[in-house]
Amino acid sequence: MRDLFDRIIENKGPLGKWASHAEGYFVFPKLEGQIANRMEFNGKKVITWSINDYLGLANHPEVRKVDAEAASDYGSAYPMGARMMSGHTSMHEQLQDELAAFVKKEAAYLLNFGYQGILSTIDALVTKDDIIVYDVDSHACIIDGVRLHMGKRFTYKHNDIESLEKNLERATNMAEQTGGGILVISEGVFGMRGEQGRLKEIVELKKKFKFRLLVDDAHGFGTLGETGAGAGEEQGVQNDIDVYFATFAKSMASTGAFIAADQEIIDYLKYNLRSQMFAKSLQMQLVKGALKRLDMLRTMPELKNKLWENVNALQNGLKERGFDIGTTQSCVTPVYLKGSIPEAMALVKDLRENHGIFCSIVVYPVIPKGLILLRMIPTASHTLQDVEETLEAFSAIRSRLENGTYKRMSAAIAAAMGE
Numbered sequence: 249m250r251d252l253f254d255r256i257i258e259n260k261g262p263l264g265k266w267a268s269h270a271e272g273y274f275v276f277p278k279l280e281g282q283i284a285n286r287m288e289f290n291g292k293k294v295i296t297w298s299i300n301d302y303l304g305l306a307n308h309p310e311v312r313k314v315d316a317e318a319a320s321d322y323g324s325a326y327p328m329g330a331r332m333m334s335g336h337t338s339m340h341e342q343l344q345d346e347l348a349a350f351v352k353k354e355a356a357y358l359l360n361f362g363y364q365g366i367l368s369t370i371d372a373l374v375t376k377d378d379i380i381v382y383d384v385d386s387h388a389c390i391i392d393g394v395r396l397h398m399g400k401r402f403t404y405k406h407n408d409i410e411s412l413e414k415n416l417e418r419a420t421n422m423a424e425q426t427g428g429g430i431l432v433i434s435e436g437v438f439g440m441r442g443e444q445g446r447l448k449e450i451v452e453l454k455k456k457f458k459f460r461l462l463v464d465d466a467h468g469f470g471t472l473g474e475t476g477a478g479a480g481e482e483q484g485v486q487n488d489i490d491v492y493f494a495t496f497a498k499s500m501a502s503t504g505a506f507i508a509a510d511q512e513i514i515d516y517l518k519y520n521l522r523s524q525m526f527a528k529s530l531q532m533q534l535v536k537g538a539l540k541r542l543d544m545l546r547t548m549p550e551l552k553n554k555l556w557e558n559v560n561a562l563q564n565g566l567k568e569r570g571f572d573i574g575t576t577q578s579c580v581t582p583v584y585l586k587g588s589i590p591e592a593m594a595l596v597k598d599l600r601e602n603h604g605i606f607c608s609i610v611v612y613p614v615i616p617k618g619l620i621l622l623r624m625i626p627t628a629s630h631t632l633q634d635v636e637e638t639l640e641a642f643s644a645i646r647s648r649l650e651n652g653t654y655k656r657m658s659a660a661i662a663a664a665m666g667e
Contacts, residue, residue, distance in 0.1 A: 262613045266589065274593055274609060283307045283501075285629040289606050295634045297607040297624035302471050302579060303551040304628035305541055306501035318536035326532050332519075335529025343539050344506070350542060351469070351477045351494070352486050353508035357518045360530050362495030362505040366464055367393035368523035369493060369507055370433070372516075373462065374399065377428030379419040381412065381459070383445065385438055390464060399428065406438075409449045416457045430458065436465030436479030437472070440610065440623065442576030444468070444479050451488040460490040470499025471579050476545050476552055496534075500541045504530050554628040555579065558635060562626050565639045571646070581624040583642065587649055590658030592620040595645050598654070603641035 280288045283306040287296045305311050327335040348356035359365030370393030380394055380401040394401050405411035419430045434445035465478040473481030480486035495505040559579045566573050572584040589611045599605045610621035
């Protein structure tokens with residue numbers, strides 16, 4: 249019999265095997281200073297393109313004032329206990345009501361964290377007789393939620409409506425046997441590629457199939473749609489989303505999340521969401537801060553306008569210079585390059601140390617081998633000068649990648665890792 253830890257010691261996993269070369273720099277990096285378009289990394293000022301502070305609220309003076317006052321008034325503990333037992337307040341209800349109105353739903357319910365919240369929502373919505381059909385490129389939180397499901401589940405090819413239809417046919421046949429229902433799950437915006445989920449086409453399939461639609465709109469909330477209500481509003485199908493989910497960790501620059509749906513569905517979920525029933529309530533400091541942030545989303549359209557000015561400048565500039573940014577339809581800006589993991593490490597070090605540009609690096613197994621994804625998140629805090637400096641830097645690193653400079657620089661690492 250093996251010791252449980254033998255496997256862990258022998259196999260660190262596809263990312264863990266790079267820890268000795270990557271940790272503290274490429275993974276688990278330390279960005280320091282106030283959240284802004286320029287922060288400090290490794291002792292140097294860098295333009296930061298990896299902070300999900302879309303509307304620039306994280307360090308906004310009005311937000312910081314409310315956060316500080318809430319911390320002074322309530323501390324970071326109140327209310328203690330789970331909401332069902334002792335952690336419920338009228339301010340929680342107020343935030344829920346305002347969130348529901350903002351995303352055009354009857355009711356909403358607060359969640360402590362996005363990852364935990366969507367996972368628990370999926371678990372509560374289905375039984376073993378139900379079938380889940382979800383996009384194969386769904387975020388890890390959705391995948392983990394689906395893994396809790398004791399019934400059947402099918403994936404459909406990313407944003408492929410024909411594939412979805414085929415899987416809905418399979419799911420329908422199975423549901424007729426089990427007596428269950430069907431839950432379709434898509435993201436409003438897919439966080440790596442930046443593509444919007446094809447919500448309009450998915451909704452159209454309701455004319456042919458009987459299913460309910462859950463949308464994780466973490467990246468769409470606050471950034472898409474006329475009022476900022478998200479991808480559903482952008483595509484004109486917000487009313488057809490049965491359960492809408494969004495997190496405070498992006499546009500709201502905070503901690504927490506919420507689900508919104510018809511009142512009857514929310515009434516059911518709040519009594520059956522295990523992650524909320526058995527966890528401490530979202531503390532008042534965060535609730536008051538979220539109310540302020542939501543008010544700014546509603547009343548300050550200039551924040552979203554500035555965000556999109558920067559998004560368009562960055563994405564158009566990259567395309568004009570011949571970079572492959574995929575098919576993004578959102579603020580998320582991926583740049584695809586060809587190269588190995590060691591080359592990616594050399595490239596990113598050059599970008600950070602010599603050009604003062606900090607963006608996230610994504611490699612295998614998140615994306616296919618041989619590809620490097622540099623993922624950038626423009627925000628309202630960035631400037632057009634930030635964009636121009638970044639475009640110049642990207643042109644320079646592409647030349648070095650293509651002429652083999654990074655391959656030569658990374659040869660020792662590649663040999664050590666058996667690449």
